[in-house]
Amino acid sequence: MGSISPSYWSRAVVFPDWAYKPAWSPGSRQVQLWHFLLELLGHGQSGAIGWGGEWGEFVIRDPERLARLWGERKGKPHMNYDKLSRALRYYYNKRILHKTKGKRFTYKFNFSKLILVNYPAFPPCHVAPQTHTLQGQLPYLSGPLPPGTSQSGLVGPVTTSLPLAPALNGWPTDTGRSLSSYHTSPRMAAEEGEAKKRDGK
DNA sequence: TCCGGAAATT
DNA sequence: AATTTCCGGA
Numbered sequence: 001m002g003s004i005s006p007s008y009w010s011r012a013v014v015f016p017d018w019a020y021k022p023a024w025s026p027g028s029r030q031v032q033l034w035h036f037l038l039e040l041l042g043h044g045q046s047g048a049i050g051w052g053g054e055w056g057e058f059v060i061r062d063p064e065r066l067a068r069l070w071g072e073r074k075g076k077p078h079m080n081y082d083k084l085s086r087a088l089r090y091y092y093n094k095r096i097l098h099k100t101k102g103k104r105f106t107y108k109f110n111f112s113k114l115i116l117v118n119y120p121a122f123p124p125c126h127v128a129p130q131t132h133t134l135q136g137q138l139p140y141l142s143g144p145l146p147p148g149t150s151q152s153g154l155v156g157p158v159t160t161s162l163p164l165a166p167a168l169n170g171w172p173t174d175t176g177r178s179l180s181s182y183h184t185s186p187r188m189a190a191e192e193g194e195a196k197k198r199d200g201k
Numbered sequence: 202t203c204c205g206g207a208a209a210t211t
Numbered sequence: 212a213a214t215t216t217c218c219g220g221a
Contacts, residue, residue: 092205
């Protein structure tokens with residue numbers, strides 16, 4: 001209960017400008033689905049999606065509406081939840097999302113990877129921050145820094161090496177890798193080896 | 202509903 | 212590369 005409410009910190013989520021530039025503009029990328037989700041989650045007005053019980057967990061309350069909104073953003077008028085959810089499932093391998101099994105329309109962000117990277121001291125993290133250095137082009141946080149956070153405003157793509165806090169809540173199949181062996185470069189470590197193509201296939 | 206392969210699209 | 216589209220299967 002003494003923790004910071006999701007609505008507080010999610011409101012501070014801001015995306016770098018490249019996330020909004022048109023794809024054809026040099027050095028820019030299209031907004032990605034998880035950007036969009038955090039955006040809606042942060043403003044929390046859509047009603048199509050909302051935070052769930054656990055930290056990072058969210059529930060899609062109106063799947064088809066969410067799909068419609070996503071379709072509008074991407075210029076895909078025929079978007080639907082079936083297709084959107086396929087995109088979400090692609091995030092499993094990338095370690096961006098995880099499905100909360102048993103709970104309908106419920107997924108969970110791997111914030112230990114997405115947020116802590118650029119905002120080390122934010123979520124209640126009682127573990128001593130280790131010193132892995134990451135330089136990301138990930139969404140970063142701006143706005144009010146929580147008391148005790150000494151570092152600068154973190155505005156703009158983070159170019160400063162920041163202490164990275166260790167993973168918090170367990171990631172089911174984190175292959176013992178968690179946050180201890182990141183050789184993270186610009187983008188998320190997601191690219192590393194496109195960890196798919198299991199031998200069984 | 203949810204999953205993940207495959208191919209197509211941008 | 213990140214989806215979008217389509218779909219058979221659990």
